[in-house]
Amino acid sequence: MLTWYDRHRRTLPWRAKPGETAIPYRVWLSEIMLQQTTVTAVKPYFEKFLTLFPDVFALAHAPAEAVMSAWAGLGYYSRARNLHACAKAVVEIHGGVFPADQDALRALPGIGDYTSAAIASIAFNRVATVVDGNVERVMSRLYAVEDPLPGSKPQIKSLTAALVPDDRPGDFAQAMMDLGATLCSPKSPSCILCPFSGSCMGQARGDAETFPRKTPKKEGQLRRGAAFVLLRDDGAILVRTRPEKGLLGAMTEVPGTDWSADFKPKDALAHAPVDVDWVKLRGQVRHVFTHFPLELTIYAARCSKRKNAPKGARFVSLDALDQEALPSVMKKAIAFALENFPQ
Ligand code: SF4
Structure with a gap:
């Protein structure tokens, strides 16, 4: 399909x-x-x-x-x-x-x-030479490439380059990607329908679905941190903009601590953006980034609508949050706080 x-x-x-x-x-x-x-x-x-x-x-x-x-x-x-x-x-x-x-x-x-x-x-x-993940799978099966990815990328690229025709190379690129996305699927390739059927080494060996070989991934170290969700009486929430450079650069976040493997929960409140009665919510918000998993402890508090935002932060109405550049982890943190807010 x-x-x-x-x-x-x-x-x-x-x-x-x-x-x-x-x-x-x-x-x-x-x-x-x-x-x-x-x-x-x-x-x-x-x-x-x-x-x-x-x-x-x-x-x-x-x-x-x-x-x-x-x-x-x-x-x-x-x-x-x-x-x-x-x-x-x-x-x-x-x-x-x-x-x-x-x-x-x-x-x-x-x-x-x-x-x-x-x-x-x-x-x-x-x-x-257009090589995406689908093409890597097709080519590694076609030539039974034993070296694991990502080390085998140059070999796969040069094998692909040798096949690119001068006539309609754009069609060839799309056909290879389509083949990988449809017939040459990760778990059960439909070899009988494939135009390479009969000339594919993986098919001939009977173990096509075991390609491409992969180097086992090292899982990133768990990082922890705390986030502070401050809700004003008028339904506005305290947010700030992350630094331009780095992870989630220039995105919107609720104030919080740094995220690190040696985060110390007892030090979290020292990073609270304002001095109010913070309540530590039960449970944690979990999120997986490409390089590491994250666990966030959420602190929540309410304040009067007369409260001004501290320097570098701003109050945004909950209704206007969808116009902010909020990454998924922050959406999760805010949703978790709103569901578990102290009465
Ligand atoms: S013959 Fe089978 S394993 Fe080989 S490229 Fe086609 S679908 Fe993939």
Whole structure:
């Protein structure tokens, strides 16, 4: 069955003409959103972005807060900052027209090897080697690549490069990704229907589903911290903006401690943003980032509507929270506090 992205790519008017902006813009936007994110999660965001920012000019000229807020919940927030920076660069350097050349694409913010190859190939039909996770699976089975990922990436890329045709390389790239997304599935590949059937080493060995080999992952060390949810009588909540650089940079958060493996719960209240009667809620909020799991202890308190926000923080009405760039972990922390708020 075709995924939304497969259908979306196939419904694009075929290939960008010189100077055309709509197709490269859509291909670029969807490729950035799909990095480490599922099609199901991306779909509503892709549609929202096309409504809010219908072309690269609209995105480039949008305020940073509007872009971060539209991205909130999709994760890996450095992508949103790079997306905005890239839109500005395309407008300022290239007059709003995405370059077709892979090197020129790679020079833009947030565009690496894979994305530059995908845009060059899919949007402009240039010869480029497009290797995503699906293609890695197909190629590692086709050639029974015994070296584990990620170390085998260069080998898989060069095996793929040798197959890319001069004629319709964009179709080849999409066909390989489609094959990986549909027939060559992780657990039970449908070899009988596959165009590589009969020439695939994994199929011949009878253990195709054991590829690609993978180096076992080391789980990140658990970090802990505390977050403070202060609710004012008028239904506003205290928030602040995280520093520009680093994890969840420039996103909105409720005040809290740093997150660390050696977090000491007894020191948490020293980080409270204001001096009120904080209540430590029972239970914890858990969240898993790419590199580490997190456990947050939540402190909650109420205050009078006359209370002013301390320096660097602000009160935001609960009704207006969905316009803030709140990452998932903060949504969880606030929801947990509101459900368990002391009466
Ligand atoms: S023959 Fe089977 S294992 Fe080989 S590429 Fe096709 S679906 Fe994948």
